[in-house]
Amino acid sequence: MHNRFIAILAALVTLSVAIAASAQEKVSIAALRFVSSAPIFIAMEKGYFKDQGLEVEFKFFDAAQPIAVAVAAGDADLGITGLTGGFFNLAGKGAIKIIAAQSREEPGYDFVAYVAGKKAFDAGFTDPGKFPGKTIAITQTGSTFHYMLGMLAEKRGFKLTEVTLKPLQSIANVTAALKGEQVDGALLPANNAYAAEKDGFGKIIGWVHQETPWQLGALFAGSRMIEQRRAVVEKFVAAYVKACADYAEAFLQRDAAGKRVFGDKADALIPIIQKYVEPKPSVDQVKASASYIDPQGRLLVKNIYDQVTWYQAQGMVARDVDAAKFLDLSFVKDHLDLPKR
Amino acid sequence: MDLRLEGITHHYDGLLALDGIDLAVRDGETVAIIGPSGCGKSTLLGIVGGLLKPTAGRVVTVGAPRADSLNPFTYVFQDFALLPWRTVAANVALALEHHRLPRAERQARVQAALALTGLADFAAALPRQLSGGMRQRVGIARALVVRPAVLLLDEPLSALDAQTRELLMEDLLAIWARERSTRLYVTHNLDEAARLADRVVVLSRRPGRIREIVAIDVPLAERSGPAIAGVREHLWALIRDEARDAEREVQHG
Amino acid sequence: MAERTAPVPFRGGGFQPRPRRLVPVAVFVAVIGLWQLASARGWLPALFMPSPWQIVGALGDMIDSGTLGKHIGASLSRIALGWVLGTSAGLAIGLAMGIFSAARAAGLPVVSALFPIPKIALLPLFILWFGIGEPSKVATIGFGVFFPTVIAAYTACDSVPRNLIRMGQSFGLPAAAIVWKILVPGAMPGILAGFRITASIALILVVAAEMIGAQYGIGAFILSAGNLMQTDQLLAGVALLSLLGLAVSAVLGAIERAVLRWR
Numbered sequence: 001m002h003n004r005f006i007a008i009l010a011a012l013v014t015l016s017v018a019i020a021a022s023a024q025e026k027v028s029i030a031a032l033r034f035v036s037s038a039p040i041f042i043a044m045e046k047g048y049f050k051d052q053g054l055e056v057e058f059k060f061f062d063a064a065q066p067i068a069v070a071v072a073a074g075d076a077d078l079g080i081t082g083l084t085g086g087f088f089n090l091a092g093k094g095a096i097k098i099i100a101a102q103s104r105e106e107p108g109y110d111f112v113a114y115v116a117g118k119k120a121f122d123a124g125f126t127d128p129g130k131f132p133g134k135t136i137a138i139t140q141t142g143s144t145f146h147y148m149l150g151m152l153a154e155k156r157g158f159k160l161t162e163v164t165l166k167p168l169q170s171i172a173n174v175t176a177a178l179k180g181e182q183v184d185g186a187l188l189p190a191n192n193a194y195a196a197e198k199d200g201f202g203k204i205i206g207w208v209h210q211e212t213p214w215q216l217g218a219l220f221a222g223s224r225m226i227e228q229r230r231a232v233v234e235k236f237v238a239a240y241v242k243a244c245a246d247y248a249e250a251f252l253q254r255d256a257a258g259k260r261v262f263g264d265k266a267d268a269l270i271p272i273i274q275k276y277v278e279p280k281p282s283v284d285q286v287k288a289s290a291s292y293i294d295p296q297g298r299l300l301v302k303n304i305y306d307q308v309t310w311y312q313a314q315g316m317v318a319r320d321v322d323a324a325k326f327l328d329l330s331f332v333k334d335h336l337d338l339p340k341r
Numbered sequence: 342m343d344l345r346l347e348g349i350t351h352h353y354d355g356l357l358a359l360d361g362i363d364l365a366v367r368d369g370e371t372v373a374i375i376g377p378s379g380c381g382k383s384t385l386l387g388i389v390g391g392l393l394k395p396t397a398g399r400v401v402t403v404g405a406p407r408a409d410s411l412n413p414f415t416y417v418f419q420d421f422a423l424l425p426w427r428t429v430a431a432n433v434a435l436a437l438e439h440h441r442l443p444r445a446e447r448q449a450r451v452q453a454a455l456a457l458t459g460l461a462d463f464a465a466a467l468p469r470q471l472s473g474g475m476r477q478r479v480g481i482a483r484a485l486v487v488r489p490a491v492l493l494l495d496e497p498l499s500a501l502d503a504q505t506r507e508l509l510m511e512d513l514l515a516i517w518a519r520e521r522s523t524r525l526y527v528t529h530n531l532d533e534a535a536r537l538a539d540r541v542v543v544l545s546r547r548p549g550r551i552r553e554i555v556a557i558d559v560p561l562a563e564r565s566g567p568a569i570a571g572v573r574e575h576l577w578a579l580i581r582d583e584a585r586d587a588e589r590e591v592q593h594g
Numbered sequence: 595m596a597e598r599t600a601p602v603p604f605r606g607g608g609f610q611p612r613p614r615r616l617v618p619v620a621v622f623v624a625v626i627g628l629w630q631l632a633s634a635r636g637w638l639p640a641l642f643m644p645s646p647w648q649i650v651g652a653l654g655d656m657i658d659s660g661t662l663g664k665h666i667g668a669s670l671s672r673i674a675l676g677w678v679l680g681t682s683a684g685l686a687i688g689l690a691m692g693i694f695s696a697a698r699a700a701g702l703p704v705v706s707a708l709f710p711i712p713k714i715a716l717l718p719l720f721i722l723w724f725g726i727g728e729p730s731k732v733a734t735i736g737f738g739v740f741f742p743t744v745i746a747a748y749t750a751c752d753s754v755p756r757n758l759i760r761m762g763q764s765f766g767l768p769a770a771a772i773v774w775k776i777l778v779p780g781a782m783p784g785i786l787a788g789f790r791i792t793a794s795i796a797l798i799l800v801v802a803a804e805m806i807g808a809q810y811g812i813g814a815f816i817l818s819a820g821n822l823m824q825t826d827q828l829l830a831g832v833a834l835l836s837l838l839g840l841a842v843s844a845v846l847g848a849i850e851r852a853v854l855r856w857r
């Protein structure tokens with residue numbers, strides 16, 4: 001009799017677990033296999049999504065553009081990637097909304113470097129103020145690198161037209177052009193900048209975070225997804241923010257001198273990141289590419305307005321695009337640097 | 342200039358095509374070479390003009406060609422071999438262009454050749470605008486313009502219809518009356534041979550050997566109808582059986 | 595006795611396409627009209643497919659800003675230079691392969707091995723060899739044009755009737771005269787047909803060539819419009835390319851008619 005009762009109880013428990021599992025909401029997110037996508041990897045591996053009752057599917061792409069297109073077209077529910085001119089043009093059509101932060105350039109956290117070619121450096125290209133008159137390699141027109149140069153031009157008071165831009169499509173081509181001394185300089189992610197310096201063909205002459213901190217990337221969702229499955233998006237953001245906090249605790253610590261320190265917590269998270277990032281990075285590479293991500297997922301809101309304005313001034317984003325219409329600030333509390341309106 | 346063929350023997354891929362052809366052609370003579378298809382008559386003509394190398398034997402000239410001959414051995418081709426992108430006059434001039442001639446003389450020679458072949462009014466026409474007979478006239482004019490010592494005619498009328506052939510034969514006779522050259526005339530058409538030649542060389546079929554040489558004593562001007570019927574009969578009797586064999590042969594390759 | 599008469603029914607005709615000048619225009623107008631209607635009615639979402647009117651607007655913006663001429667000029671000069679260089683080299687090698695057995699034996703395996711390589715895959719190499727300036731762009735187009743020209747030239751040589759060459763020899767024409775007066779003109783139809791193909795290849799490759807370090811050019815414009823998700827401008831660029839293709843085709847047609855009048 002007693003045994004029988006336990007058996008029934010066990011069956012009931014199994015059943016309820018099964019029902020709970022089947023009741024999990026399916027959500028897909030489009031992302032790059034980059035270290036900057038770390039929070040979603042952490043949330044997945046640490047079970048934060050599951051805790052929220054979400055069954056998350058990753059859809060990986062090899063460029064930022066298709067991620068935004070996939071979300072706009074409804075092929076993925078959410079996306080996480082860098083903000084570009086193309087992103088804003090797409091967002092301006094109303095199909096996607098930015099809801100939380102991804103990477104940003106934050107003082108003290110090396111992410112993208114201004115790199116001078118060896119020869120140009122020797123000839124005096126030693127400071128980010130000396131960009132005018134130089135030939136600079138970027139990946140694409142309207143890429144984040146393009147915008148970073150635009151911000152620098154504004155800060156240092158020169159005209160972007162004084163710089164000759166060479167769009168070369170990929171970081172590999174940019175590196176090759178720098179190596180072959182076909183350009184005077186380039187903007188390169190930390191990893192590639194360190195490698196250029198190590199191989200002797202490039203010199204880091206400054207970091208973007210020292211000149212112009214800004215919001216690099218964001219988590220965004222399809223507009224229809226927000227209208228129809230708002231609760232699911234809220235749960236996703238909750239898990240995401242929790243993972244952001246973990247990430248910040250592990251990777252964004254600095255000692256009294258301001259130098260970044262990576263402790264046990266970083267060591268614990270690195271294997272998770274290595275599992276998803278391709279090509280598989282070394283421990284040092286993960287540390288070098290670990291960009292600043294706000295621990296609470298908060299956006300530098302005004303900067304996003306500034307970005308749109310800048311792209312519009314360049315003629316790269318349509319006039320009718322309005323940041324207010326594609327920002328949904330209701331999912332994360334206390335966003336930073338709100339514009340005064 | 343006389344011409345002597347001495348023991349011309351030729352193999353194609355191990356197949357004996359011509360076997361020991363000996364022939365002497367006198368200056369100014371017209372010799373027709375006939376035989377069933379596959380007897381190697383066109384091959385023989387190629388060898389005489391130096392376009393083909395015989396396996397054995399040689400062709401020798403006796404005496405010098407006339408002084409004004411620019412191209413002693415000159416062909417008239419069955420398919421005319423005209424350059425379709427050149428006008429009639431330019432096709433004729435092609436044969437002169439690589440010779441050092443005063444411009445006026447070159448033009449005069451072309452005009453003369455065109456006049457002789459009745460092409461004076463068609464100098465600016467393109468080959469595609471001409472009938473087959475007119476095209477072959479261009480081929481003949483091009484041959485005459487270099488004043489050949491030996492004219493090598495390779496089935497010149499075979500690509501033409503019967504009426505045109507008749508007209509051209511008359512023209513050829515008229516031209517030959519004014520033009521001094523030796524002619525080797527290859528044909529499978531007995532009529533042409535009987536009408537145009539001083540002597541007819543009958544070749545046997547595979548390997549090509551000289552079977553008989555028939556001299557035609559009738560003057561050229563009188564060779565119509567019954568006058569040469571006997572010659573024609575005789576030639577036909579010589580090649581008839583072999584022509585049948587040739588016709589029944591299955592083509593390989 | 596009066597026999598019944600019956601006309602023999604006509605059974606011929608048809609299977610003989612004749613040019614109808616108005617039909618292509620009508621089809622073109624109808625397709626664009628339908629497209630505009632579908633866009634205006636919202637059947638085609640603007641996010642995925644801009645309307646013809648928007649594309650015309652994008653072209654208008656280019657004219658207003660004066661960049662249209664710069665883009666076309668930059669692309670045309672690259673196409674022209676690359677095509678001329680690739681064609682000259684291709685004709686030289688192709689004719690040599692058409693004339694000399696040794697050149698053919700040496701060249702054919704090399705050409706067969708290199709022809710199918712997508713030139714875009716060689717872009718990084720071209721950057722190393724020719725830099726990121728004009729030479730690498732011209733080289734991309736030139737290489738793309740070179741191989742088909744070689745193949746067109748030597749197959750065209752093969753198609754020249756041998757009896758014409760024997761005729762040349764029988765009149766004692768020197769070898770050079772046989773090449774210039776018989777072989778080359780005889781190969782012209784095949785070579786010109788090759789030009790039609792290589793002209794299209796040059797247009798296709800200009801987009802690839804302008805991936806690398808180009809500020810102006812229709813290809814660069816299309817790429818940047820793609821990067822910026824400016825679909826109307828992207829299609830405006832594509833329309834420009836196809837207009838350019840039509841123009842080039844018309845020019846080649848006129849050249850063909852002039853050079854091949856004898857056909």
